[in-house]
Amino acid sequence: MMRSSADIADVAFEAAPSWRKRVLVALEGRYMTVVMFIVTVIGLLAADVQMAWVPKSADTAFVAMYWVTFAVFAVECVLLSLCKPRYFLSFFFFLDVISTIAVLAQIPSALDVVVGAQLSTNTNDTLLLARAARAARTGTRASRILRVSRIVRVLRVAKLYKLLLQRQKTGVFFREPNKVAPQQPDKTPTSKRRIVKAHSQKVVEEKQSVVGTRLAERTTNHLAFMVLTMIFVIPLLTFQDTNNAQVLQLTALSDAANGAYNLTQAEFDAAFASFITFANPLGTQEWAVLMVRVAGSSFAGSFSSPDLPAYRATELTSVYINDKTQALFSGRAESQKNAKYSMLETLLVVFVLAVGAFVFIRDANRLLIGPIERMTRLINRLRHNPLSRKMSTRGTTMTNAAGGGELMETAILEQTLEKLTGMLQIGFGEAGTAMIQKNISANGELNPMVDGRRMLAIFGFCDIRNFQEINELLSEDIMLFVNAVAEIVHTEVHRAGGAVNRNLGDTFVVVWRLPEMVSTTAMEAILERHAQAPSADLTEMTGLSEAEQRAVQEAQQLAAQALAAFLRVICSCANPSDRLEALLRNCPPSGGKLFPNNEVSVGIGLHIGWAIEGAIGSRFKIDASYLSPHVNMTARLMAATKQYKVPILFSGQFWSLLPKTPRALCRMLDRIAVKGSNVPISIHTYDVNTAMVMRVSRVAQVSTISVSRSAIERRRSEHKTKSMISKATSDFDNDKFLISLQIGIVRLFKDNFDLGLRKYLEGDWEHAIKCLQVALRFKPNDGPCENLIAFMTKSGSSAAANWQGYRALQSK
Numbered sequence: 001m002m003r004s005s006a007d008i009a010d011v012a013f014e015a016a017p018s019w020r021k022r023v024l025v026a027l028e029g030r031y032m033t034v035v036m037f038i039v040t041v042i043g044l045l046a047a048d049v050q051m052a053w054v055p056k057s058a059d060t061a062f063v064a065m066y067w068v069t070f071a072v073f074a075v076e077c078v079l080l081s082l083c084k085p086r087y088f089l090s091f092f093f094f095l096d097v098i099s100t101i102a103v104l105a106q107i108p109s110a111l112d113v114v115v116g117a118q119l120s121t122n123t124n125d126t127l128l129l130a131r132a133a134r135a136a137r138t139g140t141r142a143s144r145i146l147r148v149s150r151i152v153r154v155l156r157v158a159k160l161y162k163l164l165l166q167r168q169k170t171g172v173f174f175r176e177p178n179k180v181a182p183q184q185p186d187k188t189p190t191s192k193r194r195i196v197k198a199h200s201q202k203v204v205e206e207k208q209s210v211v212g213t214r215l216a217e218r219t220t221n222h223l224a225f226m227v228l229t230m231i232f233v234i235p236l237l238t239f240q241d242t243n244n245a246q247v248l249q250l251t252a253l254s255d256a257a258n259g260a261y262n263l264t265q266a267e268f269d270a271a272f273a274s275f276i277t278f279a280n281p282l283g284t285q286e287w288a289v290l291m292v293r294v295a296g297s298s299f300a301g302s303f304s305s306p307d308l309p310a311y312r313a314t315e316l317t318s319v320y321i322n323d324k325t326q327a328l329f330s331g332r333a334e335s336q337k338n339a340k341y342s343m344l345e346t347l348l349v350v351f352v353l354a355v356g357a358f359v360f361i362r363d364a365n366r367l368l369i370g371p372i373e374r375m376t377r378l379i380n381r382l383r384h385n386p387l388s389r390k391m392s393t394r395g396t397t398m399t400n401a402a403g404g405g406e407l408m409e410t411a412i413l414e415q416t417l418e419k420l421t422g423m424l425q426i427g428f429g430e431a432g433t434a435m436i437q438k439n440i441s442a443n444g445e446l447n448p449m450v451d452g453r454r455m456l457a458i459f460g461f462c463d464i465r466n467f468q469e470i471n472e473l474l475s476e477d478i479m480l481f482v483n484a485v486a487e488i489v490h491t492e493v494h495r496a497g498g499a500v501n502r503n504l505g506d507t508f509v510v511v512w513r514l515p516e517m518v519s520t521t522a523m524e525a526i527l528e529r530h531a532q533a534p535s536a537d538l539t540e541m542t543g544l545s546e547a548e549q550r551a552v553q554e555a556q557q558l559a560a561q562a563l564a565a566f567l568r569v570i571c572s573c574a575n576p577s578d579r580l581e582a583l584l585r586n587c588p589p590s591g592g593k594l595f596p597n598n599e600v601s602v603g604i605g606l607h608i609g610w611a612i613e614g615a616i617g618s619r620f621k622i623d624a625s626y627l628s629p630h631v632n633m634t635a636r637l638m639a640a641t642k643q644y645k646v647p648i649l650f651s652g653q654f655w656s657l658l659p660k661t662p663r664a665l666c667r668m669l670d671r672i673a674v675k676g677s678n679v680p681i682s683i684h685t686y687d688v689n690t691a692m693v694m695r696v697s698r699v700a701q702v703s704t705i706s707v708s709r710s711a712i713e714r715r716r717s718e719h720k721t722k723s724m725i726s727k728a729t730s731d732f733d734n735d736k737f738l739i740s741l742q743i744g745i746v747r748l749f750k751d752n753f754d755l756g757l758r759k760y761l762e763g764d765w766e767h768a769i770k771c772l773q774v775a776l777r778f779k780p781n782d783g784p785c786e787n788l789i790a791f792m793t794k795s796g797s798s799a800a801a802n803w804q805g806y807r808a809l810q811s812k
Contacts, residue, residue: 020082020083021083023079023082023083024080024083024084027076027079027080027083027084035072036072036076039069039072039073042065042069043069043073043099043102043103044346044350045343045346046062046065046066046069047062047106047339048339048340048342048343048346049339049343050062050339051314051315051335051336051338051339052336052339052340052343053336055310056310056311056312059312063107066103066106066107067107069103070100070103070104070107073096073099073100073103074100076096077093077096077097077100080093080096081093091221091224091225092221095224211369211372212365212369212372212373215361215364215368215369216357216361216364219357219360219361219364220353220357220361223353223356223357223360224353227349227352227353227356231349246317246319246327246329247319247321249275249278250275250292250294250319250321250325250327251321253271253272253275253294253325254294254296254321254322254324254325256268256271256296256299257294257295257296257297257298257299257300257301257325258296258297258298259296259297259298259299263298263299265299268298268299268301269301272294272301272303275289275292276289276292276303288305288329288330289303289305289327289328289329289330290304290305290307290308290311290316290328290329290330291303291304291305291308291327291328292326292327292328293324293325293326293327294324294325295324295325296324296325308328311330311332312335314335315330315331315332315335316328316329316330316331317329317330317331317334367408367410368410371410371411371413371414372410374414375413375414375417378417378418378421379417379421382421382424451614452612452613452614452627453612453613453614454520454610454611454612454613455513455514455520455610455611455612455613456513456514456520456523456524456527456608456609456610456611457511457512457513457514457608457609457611457626458498458511458512458514458558458559458562458606458607458608458654458657459509459510459511459606459607459608459609459611459626459630459631459634460493460498460509460510460511460512460562460566460604460605460606460634461507461508461509461510461604461605461634461635461637461638462489462507462508462510462566462569462602462603462604462605462638463506463507463508463602463603463638464482464485464506464507464600464601464602465600465601465602465603465642466601467505467506482505482506485573485600485602486503486508488569488572488573489508489510489569490508492565492566492568492569492572493510493565493569495565496512496561496562496564496565497512497558497561498510498511498512498561498562498565499511499512499513501624501625501626502623502625507638509625509626509631511626512558512559512561512562514551514554514555514558514608515550515551515554515555515558517547517548517550517551517554518545518547518548518551520610522548523548523551523555524610526538526541526544526548526551526552527608527653527657529541530656531653531656534652534653534655534656537659537660538552538555538556538656538657539552539553539556555657556657556658556659557659559608559654559657559658559659560658560659560662562606563606563650563658563662563686564738566604566606566648567648567686567688567738567741568737569602569604570602570604570647570648570688571688571737571741573599573600573601573602574599574600575599601647602647603638603639603641603642603647603648604638604641604647604648604649605634605635605636605637605638605639605640605641605648605649605650606634606637606648606649606650606651606654607630607633607634607637607650607651607653607654608630608651608653608654608657609628609629609630609633609653610628610630611626611627611628611630611631612626612627612628613625613626614627629676629677632676633651633674633677633681636674636675636676636809637649637650637651637674637683640672640674640683640809643787643809644669644670644683644685644783644784644787645782645783645784645786645787646669646685646687646783646784647688648685648686648688649669649683649684649685650683650684650685651681651682651683651684652668652681652682652683652684653681654684655668655682655684662686665686665742666684666685666686667684667685667686667687667750667753667754667784668682668683668684668754668757669683669684669685669757669784670682670683670757670784670787670788670806670807671683671761671805671806671807672806672807672808672809673806673807673808673809674809675808675809680804680805680806685784686741687741687742687745688741688742689741689742689743689744689745745779746778746779748778749775749778749779749782752771752772752774752775752778753771753772753775753782753784753785755771756768756769756770756771756772756774756775756785756788757788759771760772760788760792761805761806762805763799763803763805764799765792765795765797765798765799766797766798768788768792769789769792769793769797772785772788772789773785773789791807
């Protein structure tokens with residue numbers, strides 16, 4: 001792959017010594033920018049100000065200022081050539097060299113100070129003075145032309161406008177771009193820190209792209225070249241009328257001195273005096289004769305004004321006839337007028353360059369660079385935070401300015417890319433974050449088969465009951481039905497901080513990733529320690545560091561959110577939305593058995609544990625998923641809900657992670673070993689009396705335990721260490737909706753069931769059966785009671801001699 005010279009220069013700069021980088025940062029920093037702006041303005045306007053308003057006595061100070069300006073320009077040019085990539089021999093390099101030479105073209109006016117001291121004493125040097133005056137005026141014209149090149153420097157220091165804009169927006173002015181403030185304890189409130197961080201991310205995101213920078217530079221180059229060409233060429237094509245009256249009069253006077261007109265001495269003296277008077281009409285001093293010398297074969301005359309030493313050589317107009325006849329006239333008025341016009345010309349050129357560059361670059365940014373930069377920011381956000389849902393590049397669409405109302409190609413490309421990134425996020429989900437980040441990195445090649453990563457999470461499986469019969473019943477409408485249920489499940493899971501991993505027809509796999517404030521190994525060790533005393537509250541463990549305590553607290557809150565989310569799913573399916581209810585209402589009459597009272601039954605399993613997160617498949621098709629025995633355990637728990645006839649089952653590990661209040665509202669059902677595992681676990685449920693739940697709107701069903709989607713995404717993107725919700729809002733006692741789920745379930749039922757379960761686990765099955773039968777009186781048709789009684793009755797109502805307090809669950 002061929003690399004451009006610009007890329008090679010960038011690579012070379014990266015390998016350059018650190019002092020070059022530091023010098024470049026200083027040169028392009030805010031302080032140096034302001035200094036160069038001031039020096040450039042001085043270099044542009046100082047000479048004209050000197051000629052228009054400043055007397056000759058102050059020329060020495062201006063000469064010193066010119067030397068300082070020259071030194072600053074020269075040092076800057078040398079340092080930029082050494083330190084800045086792609087600067088040496090570039091367009092701006094030559095402009096800077098010309099700008100520096102233009103300063104030198106002004107410095108020779110210092111000779112005027114030396115020559116002026118001799119004007120009043122040595123009139124024999126009239127020829128020398130005449131030639132010096134002509135040279136000075138020629139140098140002035142050359143200086144004026146070269147000085148125009150420094151106008152382009154004003155665009156180089158246009159960063160000052162950006163500084164002022166930054167000062168207006170952020171209140172910060174003099175801060176070096178790469179200077180990092182020392183770390184101080186952050187005592188800012190969380191909300192303010194979040195705002196500051198979001199603002200800083202926005203500032204970083206708004207950094208101009210490489211293509212935008214290059215286009216702005218090239219636009220400025222071309223515009224400056226066109227303006228400078230016009231400045232140089234137009235004067236050459238313009239006819240300038242020359243006033244030859246002085247030359248003609250001095251020539252006539254020279255002829256008279258040589259006896260051409262047969263004048264007497266008195267007549268010659270009168271003509272000589274008339275020449276001096278005519279050159280100074282009405283005493284205006286506009287073209288006053290400052291010095292004249294006429295010598296011929298017949299007559300001679302000379303005149304020297306006492307004001308001559310106060311004139312600069314650039315303010316003198318010389319007329320040379322021959323070695324014996326010369327004159328110096330005052331050109332101060334013309335010089336002052338030209339200086340003022342020169343200032344106006346300079347300001348006009350600056351205005352044209354600035355406005356032209358602004359207009360051209362603005363149009364390029366709006367039509368091309370802006371969309372490219374927005375698309376680049378979108379890809380960068382996706383690379384840095386694949387879970388961010390804030391992927392809109394811009395709220396408005398760009399249409400054809402000609403009035404056709406058609407979308408421009410860049411706008412279509414923006415919208416397409418936005419949709420593709422959204423589909424990429426939806427398709428891969430949270431499990432595909434590593435794959436997205438690696439494959440969208442700046443130098444990454446397409447490699448969907450990334451390595452797996454061990455992580456801790458709460459896994460949830462949710463399936464639709466009787467799906468095979470429903471599929472046959474609804475036929476083509478089955479997709480609408482599944483998507484309506486999926487909308488309920490996905491909404492509640494995302495609202496509770498989880499992520500949907502896969503949609504498997506009638507089953508939805510969801511994940512709540514545990515916080516990564518501590519390592520996965522450390523968090524697993526904490527959970528193993530807690531498994532030794534699962535009835536204790538997880539947050540009351542001793543010997544935890546501050547980070548581990550925060551991680552445990554947030555993990556506990558995530559468990560509460562996961563349970564609450566699925567409880568809302570159960571009730572939303574029991575009280576379906578208008579969309580789902582309309583679909584059920586229109587199903588064939590035989591569907592009444594599958595959907596009694598238009599209710600949709602679901603089965604849910606919850607478990608916590610480790611898993612390997614990564615891509616599964618080949619280069620032809622991949623799926624981002626999780627592989628782990630704990631994932632399989634969750635699926636077994638979901639399947640077991642059919643045997644126990646409950647809508648939700650979760651493992652003892654998940655139950656022990658819950659806060660105290662929801663744990664007390666749960667009911668342990670059994671102790672089992674699922675198929676494929678020899679490790680017994682306890683299973684629990686949260687009793688839901690859906691018949692007593694009032695039909696309320698979906699908005700009213702949203703529990704106070706939930707958090708907004710934006711807050712969830714902010715937590716993911718910022719990896720906040722604080723809990724997403726407070727204990728007060730996660731208290732099930734304060735949630736009227738969750739409390740209403742257990743209305744009608746009496747305390748005596750739970751007491752008798754708990755006693756019967758304890759006797760069952762101890763092996764006293766006769767006593768256990770009696771207790772469970774009593775419990776059935778308070779809650780007829782309770783699935784767990786009937787399941788345990790059926791199992792014990794089938795085994796002869798007495799435990800085997802090798803009974804170990806759990807049974808194997810054979811079915812999947």
